[in-house]
Amino acid sequence: MNASFRPLWTWAGVVPWFGFTFLFLIAPLFYLIAGAFQSPEGLTLANMAGLAAPEIASAFWLSIRLSLASAAVGTVAGLLLAHALVLGGLPVGLRRAVTAFSGVASNFAGVPLAFAFIATLGRLGLVTMALKALGLNIYGLGFSLFSFWGLALTYLYFQMPLMLLVITPALEGLKPEWREAAESLGASPWDYWARVGAPVLAPSVLGCFLLLFANAFGTLATVIALTGSNFSVVPILLFQQIRGNVLYNPNLGYALALGMVLIMVVSNLLYLGLRARAERWQK
Amino acid sequence: MKRILPWTVVTLAGLYFLVPLYAAFQFSLQMRRGEITLDAYRAVFQSDVFLNALGFSLTASVAAILFGAGLVVPTAWWVRLRLPRLRPVIEFISLLPLIIPSVVLVFGHIRMFGSSSWLPLTTSDLGTNFLLIAGYVVLSLPYMFRAVDNGLAAIDIRTLTEAAESLGASRLRVVLWVIFPNIRAAIVSGAFLTFSICLGEFAIASLLNRPAFGPYMVQLGQDRAYEPAALAIMSFALTWVLMALMQAFAHMKPGSGLFRKAVK
Numbered sequence: 001m002n003a004s005f006r007p008l009w010t011w012a013g014v015v016p017w018f019g020f021t022f023l024f025l026i027a028p029l030f031y032l033i034a035g036a037f038q039s040p041e042g043l044t045l046a047n048m049a050g051l052a053a054p055e056i057a058s059a060f061w062l063s064i065r066l067s068l069a070s071a072a073v074g075t076v077a078g079l080l081l082a083h084a085l086v087l088g089g090l091p092v093g094l095r096r097a098v099t100a101f102s103g104v105a106s107n108f109a110g111v112p113l114a115f116a117f118i119a120t121l122g123r124l125g126l127v128t129m130a131l132k133a134l135g136l137n138i139y140g141l142g143f144s145l146f147s148f149w150g151l152a153l154t155y156l157y158f159q160m161p162l163m164l165l166v167i168t169p170a171l172e173g174l175k176p177e178w179r180e181a182a183e184s185l186g187a188s189p190w191d192y193w194a195r196v197g198a199p200v201l202a203p204s205v206l207g208c209f210l211l212l213f214a215n216a217f218g219t220l221a222t223v224i225a226l227t228g229s230n231f232s233v234v235p236i237l238l239f240q241q242i243r244g245n246v247l248y249n250p251n252l253g254y255a256l257a258l259g260m261v262l263i264m265v266v267s268n269l270l271y272l273g274l275r276a277r278a279e280r281w282q283k
Numbered sequence: 284m285k286r287i288l289p290w291t292v293v294t295l296a297g298l299y300f301l302v303p304l305y306a307a308f309q310f311s312l313q314m315r316r317g318e319i320t321l322d323a324y325r326a327v328f329q330s331d332v333f334l335n336a337l338g339f340s341l342t343a344s345v346a347a348i349l350f351g352a353g354l355v356v357p358t359a360w361w362v363r364l365r366l367p368r369l370r371p372v373i374e375f376i377s378l379l380p381l382i383i384p385s386v387v388l389v390f391g392h393i394r395m396f397g398s399s400s401w402l403p404l405t406t407s408d409l410g411t412n413f414l415l416i417a418g419y420v421v422l423s424l425p426y427m428f429r430a431v432d433n434g435l436a437a438i439d440i441r442t443l444t445e446a447a448e449s450l451g452a453s454r455l456r457v458v459l460w461v462i463f464p465n466i467r468a469a470i471v472s473g474a475f476l477t478f479s480i481c482l483g484e485f486a487i488a489s490l491l492n493r494p495a496f497g498p499y500m501v502q503l504g505q506d507r508a509y510e511p512a513a514l515a516i517m518s519f520a521l522t523w524v525l526m527a528l529m530q531a532f533a534h535m536k537p538g539s540g541l542f543r544k545a546v547k
Contacts, residue, residue: 010365013361014366014373016358017354021376024420025383028391029391031391032387083292084289084290084292085293088288088290090286107479111500111504112500112519113515114504116306116512119303125306126305126310160296220385221484221485235486239486242393253390257387261382264382264383264384
């Protein structure tokens with residue numbers, strides 16, 4: 001049966017799906033996008049230009065820096081951990097246990113995660129007090145859980161496991177034959193990593209970095225539970241705007257939402273592109 | 284000697300992962316000064332607000348799972364059976380929620396279904412609850428669709444459907460009595476993941492002003508010291524259970540498994 005001659009009722013089977021996703025996913029998104037280019041007077045670019053206002057631009061800049069920092073730390077830590085587990089010759093049981101734990105930890109985000117870290121590194125947290133007893137007052141030295149690096153350290157709890165889970169297939173794809181071939185040609189371990197391992201892994205690692213970046217960029221609940229709404233990253237600013245129109249211009253909220261979606265789209269598209277490139281080596 | 288470095292890395296990571304859990308656990312036991320008690324847990328469970336919020340979110344999550352499965356299973360089955368060329372489009376739509384932050388999604392919902400819109404859902408309790416569930420269904424689409432689609436790939440849906448139809452079954456009957464039971468493990472696997480996402484969800488519930496578990500936890504974190512630590516421990520344990528169940532069901536072969544054994 002040729003596709004163009006399908007009876008009309010064949011298409012009826014997908015009406016609920018398209019109806020639901022149109023109403024509750026696609027239309028709301030386009031509603032926001034359209035709103036970003038409208039004012040009470042008509043079409044305008046003023047809202048998008050409004051993103052350059054100091055308050056908003058600084059929120060984006062803070063979000064981007066926090067996401068970059070948390071993704072960088074997560075990428076390095078997750079890569080080291082994955083390398084140790086996959087290529088370090090450790091017991092198989094240990095690897096299974098860490099992988100299972102990672103599946104849980106990468107889903108353990110949001111408010112409870114913030115609570116666990118307050119009990120650990122808050123002003124009265126276990127580690128804070130233990131270090132104080134040893135004569136190291138970390139809050140006296142300028143550390144705070146409720147600051148930039150405190151948040152980055154908390155995000156690491158779901159970023160590192162995510163990195164471990166997504167990079168493990170790439171590390172498993174490094175064939176032992178490549179190392180043997182390199183060694184038989186006189187390469188040192190350093191030569192092997194610099195000329196074979198790193199170039200093969202690079203697209204995967206960069207792709208995972210972008211995935212972690214997007215993961216951090218959309219994080220809201222953890223930030224709110226840790227800092228109230230004092231820490232002005234973009235999701236918090238949008239949250240407050242929806243709550244009480246803090247920007248004094250409803251259409252600016254649309255522009256804020258569009259800005260967030262654009263950053264998510266770009267980082268995810270780059271991730272997918274890099275993943276497709278990386279998969280060439282995993283056949 | 285060669286393995287010192289890998290062991291060091293794994294030990295450091297292990298400390299990083301386990302210390303916060305231990306700290307939260309230890310903190311949760313110290314509600315009564317100078318004593319180790321379970322008072323924090325007792326205080327949580329004796330609070331009506333806690334029970335109401337948890338009950339509300341449980342109901343919303345289960346509703347989202349039922350709604351989501353009811354939407355995804357017939358669609359994925361029909362597309363595999365009759366419209367295979369449409370599958371990439373459906374899959375693409377199902378992945379969209381991964382790149383749309385939930386705060387953006389609920390913003391769109393509030394504006395599109397607000398009090399002055401063509402379908403003012405947010406003006407009534409019932410409508411707002413529906414909007415919350417719709418939001419949760421959207422959030423769960425990537426996981427639900429993938430789980431169900433994988434489940435369908437593992438069985439011969441064409442033969443099953445034709446066999447049922449040649450015996451006189453209607454389309455509805457095929458979906459309910461042939462397709463659903465054959466991929467129940469996949470559906471349950473998707474359901475547990477949906478559950479773990481929705482139960483403590485904060486942004487959508489908070490912005491729709493629902494008395495849900497996520498906003499309750501944030502409020503508790505601002506008001507109390509020891510109960511939040513107890514909640515963190517319980518949440519972690521629950522997440523662990525949900526993920527274990529999800530894995531168990533995801534790897535189950537069609538037609539085998541817990542349900543059948545339980546019946547016998």
